[in-house]
Amino acid sequence: MKKKISAGILRLNKQVFKLFGKHISKNQIRFLAAGHLDILESERSGIGFEDRTSGRQFIDAFSSAGCFNVGRMNGEVIKALDDPDISDMGNYMVLSRNKIEFAKKLAAVSPGDLNRVVLTGSGADSIECALKLALGATGRKSIVSMVNAYHGHSGFSLSAGGKDYYKQLFLPLKPGFIYVPFGDLDAMRKAVSRDTAAIILEPVQGEGGIHVGSDDYLRGLRSLCDELGIMLIFDEIQTGFGRTGRLFYSEYSGVVPDIMTLAKSISGGVYPNGAVVYRDIDILNGFVDAHPGFHDSFGGGSEIGCIVSSKVIDYLVDNVVWENAGRMGDKFRKGLDRLMEKNPKIIREIRGKGLMLGVEYLHEFMGVLMADNLAKEGVFAAYSGNAPQVMRFMIPITAVERDIDSILLKIEHAVKGMRFYLALMLPLARVMIFRNILNNVNVLIAVNNFLRKLHLA
Amino acid sequence: MNTSINKNIGEWESLLRDAASVFSKGLIERIKSEGLAMLEKGGHGSVLVDSTGKEYIDCFTSAGSFNLGRGRADLLRVLRESARQTDQGNFIAISEEKAMLAQRLASFMPPALECALFTVVRGEAMDAACKLARGFTGRSEIITVDGGWYGHTGFSLGMSDCCERDLFGQGIPKITAVPFGDVDAARRALTKNTAAFVLETVQAENGCRYAEEEYYASLRRLCDEAGAILIVDESQTGFGRTGYRFSFDCFKFIPDIAVLGEAITGGMFPMTAIAFTGRLKSFFDEHPLIHLCTFGGHDVGCRVAVSAIDLYVAERPWENARRMGGLLFERLDGISTRYPGMVCGIEGKGLLFSITMKDEVNARRFCVEAGGSGFVCARGRVNGSSVVLRPVLTISEDDVRMIAEAVENTLKTMNKG
Numbered sequence: 049m050k051k052k053i054s055a056g057i058l059r060l061n062k063q064v065f066k067l068f069g070k071h072i073s074k075n076q077i078r079f080l081a082a083g084h085l086d087i088l089e090s091e092r093s094g095i096g097f098e099d100r101t102s103g104r105q106f107i108d109a110f111s112s113a114g115c116f117n118v119g120r121m122n123g124e125v126i127k128a129l130d131d132p133d134i135s136d137m138g139n140y141m142v143l144s145r146n147k148i149e150f151a152k153k154l155a156a157v158s159p160g161d162l163n164r165v166v167l168t169g170s171g172a173d174s175i176e177c178a179l180k181l182a183l184g185a186t187g188r189k190s191i192v193s194m195v196n197a198y199h200g201h202s203g204f205s206l207s208a209g210g211k212d213y214y215k216q217l218f219l220p221l222k223p224g225f226i227y228v229p230f231g232d233l234d235a236m237r238k239a240v241s242r243d244t245a246a247i248i249l250e251p252v253q254g255e256g257g258i259h260v261g262s263d264d265y266l267r268g269l270r271s272l273c274d275e276l277g278i279m280l281i282f283d284e285i286q287t288g289f290g291r292t293g294r295l296f297y298s299e300y301s302g303v304v305p306d307i308m309t310l311a312k313s314i315s316g317g318v319y320p321n322g323a324v325v326y327r328d329i330d331i332l333n334g335f336v337d338a339h340p341g342f343h344d345s346f347g348g349g350s351e352i353g354c355i356v357s358s359k360v361i362d363y364l365v366d367n368v369v370w371e372n373a374g375r376m377g378d379k380f381r382k383g384l385d386r387l388m389e390k391n392p393k394i395i396r397e398i399r400g401k402g403l404m405l406g407v408e409y410l411h412e413f414m415g416v417l418m419a420d421n422l423a424k425e426g427v428f429a430a431y432s433g434n435a436p437q438v439m440r441f442m443i444p445i446t447a448v449e450r451d452i453d454s455i456l457l458k459i460e461h462a463v464k465g466m467r468f469y470l471a472l473m474l475p476l477a478r479v480m481i482f483r484n485i486l487n488n489v490n491v492l493i494a495v496n497n498f499l500r501k502l503h504l505a
Numbered sequence: 506m507n508t509s510i511n512k513n514i515g516e517w518e519s520l521l522r523d524a525a526s527v528f529s530k531g532l533i534e535r536i537k538s539e540g541l542a543m544l545e546k547g548g549h550g551s552v553l554v555d556s557t558g559k560e561y562i563d564c565f566t567s568a569g570s571f572n573l574g575r576g577r578a579d580l581l582r583v584l585r586e587s588a589r590q591t592d593q594g595n596f597i598a599i600s601e602e603k604a605m606l607a608q609r610l611a612s613f614m615p616p617a618l619e620c621a622l623f624t625v626v627r628g629e630a631m632d633a634a635c636k637l638a639r640g641f642t643g644r645s646e647i648i649t650v651d652g653g654w655y656g657h658t659g660f661s662l663g664m665s666d667c668c669e670r671d672l673f674g675q676g677i678p679k680i681t682a683v684p685f686g687d688v689d690a691a692r693r694a695l696t697k698n699t700a701a702f703v704l705e706t707v708q709a710e711n712g713c714r715y716a717e718e719e720y721y722a723s724l725r726r727l728c729d730e731a732g733a734i735l736i737v738d739e740s741q742t743g744f745g746r747t748g749y750r751f752s753f754d755c756f757k758f759i760p761d762i763a764v765l766g767e768a769i770t771g772g773m774f775p776m777t778a779i780a781f782t783g784r785l786k787s788f789f790d791e792h793p794l795i796h797l798c799t800f801g802g803h804d805v806g807c808r809v810a811v812s813a814i815d816l817y818v819a820e821r822p823w824e825n826a827r828r829m830g831g832l833l834f835e836r837l838d839g840i841s842t843r844y845p846g847m848v849c850g851i852e853g854k855g856l857l858f859s860i861t862m863k864d865e866v867n868a869r870r871f872c873v874e875a876g877g878s879g880f881v882c883a884r885g886r887v888n889g890s891s892v893v894l895r896p897v898l899t900i901s902e903d904d905v906r907m908i909a910e911a912v913e914n915t916l917k918t919m920n921k922g
Contacts, residue, residue: 064604071607071620073786076793077599086599092592112595112799126588135547135554135576136772139567141883142545143524143536145556151527165527169775170625170800176658183673201796202632203659203677214795217640220678222659312799317592320625320775320800337531342669343657346568347626347767347775351545352584430597 051103061088061101082496083419087428092120095444095451096428107455109422109429109441113254114286114404117313117373118363119446125316128359129352138351140344150354153361154323159296160304161328164336167349168322171285171311172200175248177324177343178307179204182246182279184342185335192239192247194230196256196435199248199283208248210256230259233268240276246307247273248281251297254442257435258399258406263301270303279306279332285322286404289313290364290445293374293402300401306332316360321353370402373445376452377402380441383456391463393474396437405441411477412437412487416496417469421462427455436489513557520544539883540872541565548575551900553881562880562908564894569709569741569857570772573816574899580773580812587808594804597794602807609811610769610780613750613818615759620786623778623801627740627766628656630777631703633796634762635660637781638701638734640795641788645678648694648733649703650685654710654886655738655764664703666711666887686716688723699733701762706752709741709895711887713852713859721756728761734785740766740777741857744817745898748827748855755854761785771813774806822898823855829900830855836909837894844916849890858894860912865889867919874918878911 053061065086069077080086088100096107097120108120118125138144151165166181168174179191193199197210206215207222215221228235230253240247247269253259273280282305287297291313294300298308304327311322322345326332336342364370381398384407388395397408409415415431418439422429431439443455476482485491525533536542544556552575553563563575573580594600603623611619622637624630635647647664655661662669663676670676683690685708695702702724707715728735737760742752744765749755751763762781770776789795800806834853837860841848849861862868868890875882885891896908 060601064601065599067604067608068599071611071786072603072622073789073793075790079793080597080599085597088601089594089598090591092594108595110595110597112593112597115593115799121589121592129585129588133547134581135549136571136581137567137767137775138545138547139541139553139563139565139881141536141539141565142541142543142553142881143520144545145520148520148524148527152523155527163527164529168626170629170798172629172798173626173658176628180657180673189674201636201798202629203635203661203663205659206636207659207677217792217795218636219639220645222677223675315593315800318588318805320593320803320806333529336529337534339669339672340529340531340535342672345626345657346570347777350775351547352773353775428595 051098053100053103057100064088078497079493082493083416083431084423085419085428085430094119095447096120104426106426106428107443107451107458109427109443109455111442111444113312114291114442115312115315116317116444117289117291117369118316118360119444120317122316122363124363125318125356125359128356131355134352134355137347140346144351146351146354146358147349150358153358154325157295157361157365158308158325159298162304162308162325163328164326164333166324166343168324168345169320169348170322172202172205173345173348174285174309174311174322174324175199175205175208175283176202178281178309179208179246179248180343181307181324181326181332181335182281184339185331186245186277186279188243188245190224190226190244192226192228192236192244194249194253195227196230196253197250198255230256231261231265233265236269236272240272240278242276244276244278246279246281248283250283250286252287252292252401252404254286254440257408257438258404258440260399260401266301266303281305281307281309283309285309285311290370290373291402291404291442293370293377295370297401314357314360316356319353319356321357322348369445373402376447377405379449379452380405380456383452387460387463394463394466394470403443403445403447406438407441408438411483413473413492415439416492417466418462420496421465422459424465425458425462427458427462538869540876541881543876550574551897551904561876562896562904562911564880564882564896564908566895566897567767567772569746569895570767572744572746572768572822572898573771573813573820574897577771577773579816580771580809583812584773584805584809587805591804593800596797596799596802600802600804602804603802606807606810609814610778613814614763614780617759617782618763618780619783620781621778622796623776624798625775625777625800626656627777628658628661629798630740630764630779631655631738632658632660634736634764634779635701635703636796637762637779637785637788638736640792641785642700642732642734644698644700646699647680647701647703648699649680649682651682652685652708652711652714652887653705685714686720688720691724692727695727695731695733697731699731701734701736702728703736703738705738705742706756707742707747707854707857708887709857709893710885712861712885712891713854713857715854718756721758725758734762735760736762736764738764740764744768745823745826746855746857746895748830749823752854769813770806770809771816773813774809776803776806776810826855826898829905832902833858833905833908836905837912840909840913840916844920847916847919856896856898859885859891860894861888861891863890868892870919871915874915875911877918878914880908880911
């Protein structure tokens, strides 16, 4: 279903790309174009948007890495901005009713004794705060993170990241980080000691390729932390607020982390906000009481942000949105499993929980190709930066059954569309040298841009 | 009347208990000891309004965010309208809003600083600037100056001259500080291994210390000679605060990267940014999506920022800041001479002032007593004996008179005590 684009809009689009290239990054456009992700989002609502470059209706299967848990442009959340008392962001060090109300609401829905709150501005800001809290409270120097972990791009959050690609150009970063394979409890046992301040992980790795932490694994980490006095940090920035079928992923295992980081969906996609919630325990309270200014966030926990985030929590709780994520996730998952059975030469594995699903293809180069084919069908899906052979499907969790039927059909068509390319590429991929060339991201970008130009011509 | 006062006090105590239970007891102690024991309801013009309706002249302004005035109805309208027309958008995607803000910002900055990256909190913006410098030059050393304050994230904290820095073990390596204002020290420190030289032109949190024009010109020259990137933190000094669009205009030099604070949206939206040269942008062309920020180019925020920049251009608040700053400085300087036992000096540029008290105890007490005199302010984070005054830039002569009187009343009260 495509809408005709007027000449005026086409001219404006051209201007947008030109300005973006001139002032922000020209090659970002090229990079996105290779996966057919060079869209311009307009008419955003529900689970998707209209692409202003093609006139095509898109299902948003990326959701800005899981920001749109209340759906795109949720009217009830937007209405919160009509609060007549709003004047601006407010002063960052000064308390207000709205800040207190939001923090209370957050503490009330957080698992176990995660009752204490630090207000932050973004995911990376939350991670910085959490790492500092653990280091400061324990007085220890080492932190164990995961291979392929993703926690953000600011100084300490990047240091905690487990992918060299994002770090190597900016070294040296904060020392003291150790990286172990996700899910490997034995490796973790070997890595930790009484010098370990924290273990930090996404309980479901997102950017790293949708790896789900099992209940046993998370419980094992909890025991290890209890035994050695280590702070357990769950980064629930992507998994939090209903994405996986529970309000927080940790609820599946019953493991209460010492520190939980939040951001993304807490904003409702309307107004940025973030938070760190920590356990009401002496070691953490003692540190924060002694150093209440250990992490002030100028733009975080703003007056407007707190009003919006309170509304987001109300909406999620009132509509029990996580249950919908669980139900729709099961349906989506079953459909993807069927697709995998039919296409063993393309899909290696389906992973995930709730509406945080990942499809792993057989080869890295398939991620870009699938992004392209999905876009042609009207699905905006990004392959994982830390694992390009894995495509994340994180549609808004307000999706209903017909949305799942629709996206499954589109994915099926996209897989069929892949067969033409794969007839050529799969024989090549059997030879290591060609496989390496095909998996080279720069080669893929050049080839795909060339193919798109041919297609457009 | 008494019932109403008792009700307010009872409500206040109850909310404080709530706050202590959900934030921390330490935080409550901190706001009390720093003179910020109030519940902010909002603000308009030059004032902050608390939950009881009492008005204070806002000389804190969230560390210089509300340059266009508190509670701007025009910006609030843009926020509300924009949120009904668009949303955050996918952060990896291209958008009209990002492109338009980048263009608008480029037209507002000096021509050399034509490129931009959008971030959320100030620390993240500074961290992005340091990463860009390291990435572009392929070098690792970062030189900063003593007395600086840049934020709470990794790189920013490592360069900030504050006690919190040492609470978290070793920070980002290869950061060294040289004495502020010392050209020879800068010359010795800047080598072919230096990625960046980082500083604030006016050290807001350190008694508003600044150097002579020649210092900044020398730094510019030395960075060029060494092939290092000159980064200036304008998060407190930018958008008119010092009486010029940017403080580097005041000191007549142009950095390679300028770090911009929430004043970019007039304090209506959590957005910060770095503005940098086309030469540096080649790094982001070569490595697209190497630095990501989910809320960084928020489409609603971009629209608010474009409108705020339009307002800056239309109202030129730096001109008022220069004029009112001159008047206020004169009055504060006069007052300070009347309290030599308490006030050690006044320093500042435009509408960014610091009153240096004789010690931290007096500075803290000043902030507490300020509330009674009808204004709010905060101590410097680096120099705890300093009190920073940074009102909105749209203040009138009446406001200047009221601030001066309030400062004098505060000192009088302290003198009596």
